[in-house]
Structures are given as structure tokens and as C-alpha cells.
Amino acid sequence: MSAQTLYDKLWHSHVVREEADGTCLIYIDRHLVHEVTSPQAFEGLRLAQRQPWRNRSVVATADHNTPTDHWDEGIKDPISRQQVETLDANIKHFGALAYFPFKDRRQGIVHVVGPENGATLPGMTVVCGDSHTSTHGAFGALAHGIGTSEVEHVLATQTLVAKKSKAMLVKVEGRLGQGVTAKDVALAIIGRIGTAGGNGYAVEFAGSAIRSLSMEGRMTLCNMAIEAGARAGMVAVDQTTIDYVKGRPFAPSGADWEQAVAYWRTLVSDEGARFDRVVELSAEEIAPQVTWGTSPEQVVAIGAHVPDPAEQGDPVKRDSAERALQYMGLQAGTAISEIAIDKVFIGSCTNSRIEDLRAAAAIAKGRTKAANVKLALVVPGSGLVKAQAEAEGLDRIFIAAGFEWREPGCSMCLAMNADRLEPGERCASTSNRNFEGRQGQGGRTHLVSPEMAAAAAIAGHFVDVRTFA
Ligand SMILES: CC(C)[C@H](C(=O)O)[C@@H](O)C(=O)O
Numbered sequence: 089m090s091a092q093t094l095y096d097k098l099w100h101s102h103v104v105r106e107e108a109d110g111t112c113l114i115y116i117d118r119h120l121v122h123e124v125t126s127p128q129a130f131e132g133l134r135l136a137q138r139q140p141w142r143n144r145s146v147v148a149t150a151d152h153n154t155p156t157d158h159w160d161e162g163i164k165d166p167i168s169r170q171q172v173e174t175l176d177a178n179i180k181h182f183g184a185l186a187y188f189p190f191k192d193r194r195q196g197i198v199h200v201v202g203p204e205n206g207a208t209l210p211g212m213t214v215v216c217g218d219s220h221t222s223t224h225g226a227f228g229a230l231a232h233g234i235g236t237s238e239v240e241h242v243l244a245t246q247t248l249v250a251k252k253s254k255a256m257l258v259k260v261e262g263r264l265g266q267g268v269t270a271k272d273v274a275l276a277i278i279g280r281i282g283t284a285g286g287n288g289y290a291v292e293f294a295g296s297a298i299r300s301l302s303m304e305g306r307m308t309l310c311n312m313a314i315e316a317g318a319r320a321g322m323v324a325v326d327q328t329t330i331d332y333v334k335g336r337p338f339a340p341s342g343a344d345w346e347q348a349v350a351y352w353r354t355l356v357s358d359e360g361a362r363f364d365r366v367v368e369l370s371a372e373e374i375a376p377q378v379t380w381g382t383s384p385e386q387v388v389a390i391g392a393h394v395p396d397p398a399e400q401g402d403p404v405k406r407d408s409a410e411r412a413l414q415y416m417g418l419q420a421g422t423a424i425s426e427i428a429i430d431k432v433f434i435g436s437c438t439n440s441r442i443e444d445l446r447a448a449a450a451i452a453k454g455r456t457k458a459a460n461v462k463l464a465l466v467v468p469g470s471g472l473v474k475a476q477a478e479a480e481g482l483d484r485i486f487i488a489a490g491f492e493w494r495e496p497g498c499s500m501c502l503a504m505n506a507d508r509l510e511p512g513e514r515c516a517s518t519s520n521r522n523f524e525g526r527q528g529q530g531g532r533t534h535l536v537s538p539e540m541a542a543a544a545a546i547a548g549h550f551v552d553v554r555t556f557a
Pocket residue numbers: 124125152217218219220233502
């Protein structure tokens with residue numbers, strides 16, 4: 089057999105049936121479920137009087153609609169409460185391998201919860217009614233978001249109708265500088281190929297800079313593959329992957345573990361495997377990134393200035409840059425480091441894992457939030473991340489610096505709960521989307537790494553974390 093990509097291997101090992109036109113039925117190993125995209129799917133099962141094909145593939149949690157403070161008061165918003173209670177009822181009725189409901193010790197953002205419990209494993213197909221399911225590709229898994237009707241299809245049949253995508257290799261060689269993170273790599277890639285650059289592709293991230301990333305970093309990167317328009321993002325299995333998975337609650341153990349590891353080690357692209365497109369970046373050239381507009385591709389390095397739309401050759405891009413500047417309340421030519429901020433959000437499935445919190449705390453330690461920053465919110469990705477951070481004293485560092493330490497959830501990543509921006513407020517955010525109104529109507533989002541967000545909270549404006557002393 090000719091040399092195969094990691095994507096080829098994951099795909100072919102899951103095809104149940106292939107039609108002449110290439111449409112396939114692929115088997116789904118892990119089905120992650122949250123409260124937003126599952127109610128109609130479960131309702132569909134009920135109406136059809138069907139049972140889930142394999143409810144032990146389901147791992148569910150409530151994340152988007154859960155508040156991040158005053159948990160003793162429950163969920164105040166009636167619509168949010170109903171969504172979360174509906175999930176409770178559906179899981180109770182249909183069953184699951186694991187359910188981490190509101191207030192459970194292990195509750196959290198579904199994309200944080202899956203991996204940390206060992207429910208996301210190399211070689212799996214992982215789906216969820218959520219676009220950032222690409223996160224799980226960090227494990228050498230084939231992972232992507234699906235729509236609500238597909239959620240129902242997977243529940244009912246354990247399969248998905250899909251067509252194979254083209255394969256793209258994004259290679260980042262070299263050493264990332266001090267203060268340059270996986271988030272900066274992700275933003276730099278999107279800045280290079282654009283938010284449509286990955287359309288029609290499954291992307292494998294490779295190269296020495298990617299190999300050197302921790303699993304947390306790889307998850308950050310794969311999380312944002314979707315913002316580059318890709319169907320899925322993935323990283324080949326190596327020792328870092330295997331070390332991370334070992335000993336987690338749903339990971340195999342004993343003889344099963346040995347057998348699994350032997351298989352997982354094959355989950356790499358073969359020498360000479362063919363990709364439809366190859367993009368190469370040099371790690372040394374990547375600086376901390378800050379988005380200035382309303383699309384993740386509208387991004388520059390911290391030392392740069394807000395670009396002038398007039399210099400944009402493509403009329404469509406020029407138009408959208410002009411609109412973005414207007415929405416963002418920015419002038420072309422302004423130094424990024426002169427942009428003052430009102431709020432800071434450290435959290436989301438992109439950057440709310442323990443390593444992200446450690447990095448932000450290292451910047452905040454012994455310092456104080458600037459007076460013009462009304463709120464600096466730190467929201468761990470899960471209850472387990474929160475407990476770990478507290479055991480390490482990170483919560484006390486943040487609180488001493490004037491930051492707020494909250495309960496886990498999606499929080500201010502999207503305004504589906506009480507955490508949001510007010511119209512016109514400007515936020516340094518570690519999340520993944522900066523669309524108009526994403527963090528609240530009229531809110532202005534700048535995407536950055538956790539280090540950059542913490543430094544901005546202290547300085548009151550964006551600042552180069554590499555020279556921040
Ligand atoms: C609510 C959910 C469907 C949505 C998604 O699919 O991504 C959300 O998680 C987001 O980040 O916008």
C-alpha cells in the first residue's frame with residue numbers, strides 16, 4: 089500500500105460503507121454532547137421511538153449556559169436553565185458513559201472535559217454538535233463538529249454520512265521564542281492562510297515546533313483549525329500524546345493499554361505521504377499575535393500597527409477591514425500596544441487548561457490589574473482544572489492581582505450566560521472568535537494568548553509579553 093497520511097489512516101479505519109460518488113458512512117467512536125445542540129436530537133429519537141445505538145459512546149456535560157459565579161443560586165436565566173435541565177432529563181432517560189452535570193466536580197467545557205478524562209483517545213472518531221470539536225484532533229483522532237440533525241443520526245446509528253476532505257499539511261519548523269505560544273501559532277497560521285484557507289481540508293499540524301508543544305498547546309492549535317475553515321485539525325501521536333493519556337479514567341489499562349499504545353504509535357503520516365496542499369511557517373518568525381478586526385484572520389504581531397484598509401488590494405477584504413475598524417472603534421496606523429482595554433477574559437476551550445492558567449498567573453504574580461480594566465475574568469475550563477489550579481495557588485495569585493476567579497464553563501467566550509461585554513467595551517480575550525457581538529452586543533474582542541491577556545490586564549493596554557517586566 090502506498091504511503092498514507094494520518095488522516096487517510098483515521099478515515100479508512102472508520103469507513104463502514106462507501107458509495108460510488110465517494111459518500112461514506114463512517115463509524116463514530118466518541119460522541120460528546122452539550123446542552124445547546126442536543127435537545128432536538130434527543131427529541132427526534134423519542135418521536136421515532138428509538139434508543140441510542142451505543143449510549144456508552146456518549147460523554148455529556150453542561151457548559152454554554154451555566155453561570156460562572158453564585159452556583160448556590162442555580163441558573164437564573166429561565167431559557168438557560170431549561171436547556172441544562174433538558175440535558176439532565178435526556179441523559180437520565182437515554183444513558184451515557186459519563187455525564188458531568190451542572191455543579192459536578194468534573195463539569196466543564198466539553199472540549200476540556202473529554203481529553204482530561206481520557207474519553208478522547210488516539211485513533212478515535214470524535215464528534216460533537218459543536219464546531220470546536222476539532223480540538224480533539226490533537227490526540228491523533230479524527231474530530232469535527234456536526235449539526236443537530238447529525239447528532240440525532242449519530243445517536244441513532246453510531247455513524248455519520250461524510251465525504252473525505254482533501255489533506256493539508258501545515259508545517260511549523262524551528263523553536264518558538266519565549267512568550268510565543270500555541271495560540272500565537274494558530275493565529276499566525278490563520279493570518280497567513282485566511283479563515284477560508286482550510287475550506288475543504290483536514291489539516292495535519294507537523295514540524296519540530298508542533299512536536300515540542302504540550303498536549304494543551306496542541307489542543308489550542310487544533311481548536312482553532314476550524315477558524316481557518318478546516319474540517320478538522322490533527323497532530324500525529326508521539327510520546328507526549330501517550331504520556332498525557334496514561335492513567336486517565338476512561339483510558340485503557342493493563343494489557344489493553346499495551347495493545348492500544350502499539351496501535352496508537354502507527355497513527356502518524358507515513359514518510360512520503362502525499363498532501364494536497366503544504367503550508368510552511370518558521371517558528372522563529374512568529375511573534376505574540378493580537379487580532380485587530382472582527383475575523384480571526386485580521387491579526388498582526390504585537391509590535392505592529394492597525395493596518396490601513398487602503399493598502400489592501402483585494403476590494404472585498406478592503407471593505408471588510410473598513411467595516412471592522414469602524415465596529416472596533418480603531419484608527420488605521422494606531423500601534424497595537426496603544427490600544428487600551430476595558431475587560432480581560434482568560435478562558436474558553438481554546439485557552440482554559442491548567443497550562444494556560446499557569447502561564448497567565450506567572451504574568452499576574454505580584455502585580456495588580458490596571459485601574460482602567462473593569463474586569464479581568466479567569467474561568468477554568470473544568471472543575472478539575474479549577475481544583476488543580478487551586479492546589480497550585482493560582483487562584484490566590486489572580487485574586488491578589490485583582491482578577492476574578494470563577495466557576496468553569498464557556499463564560500464570556502460567547503454571550504450565552506451572564507458573562508458578557510457591554511456595547512463598546514473592548515476585551516483582550518483568550519477565546520477563538522472575534523465576530524461582531526460574539527462576547528455581547530457591541531462588544532469588541534481582541535484574540536490573544538493567556539500570557540498576552542494577563543499582561544494587558546496589568547498594563548491596561550496591549551503589551552509585548554516578551555519585554556514585559
Ligand atoms: C453553541 C455551539 C453550537 C457553538 C459552536 O458550534 O461552536 C459554540 O460553541 C461556539 O463556539 O460558537
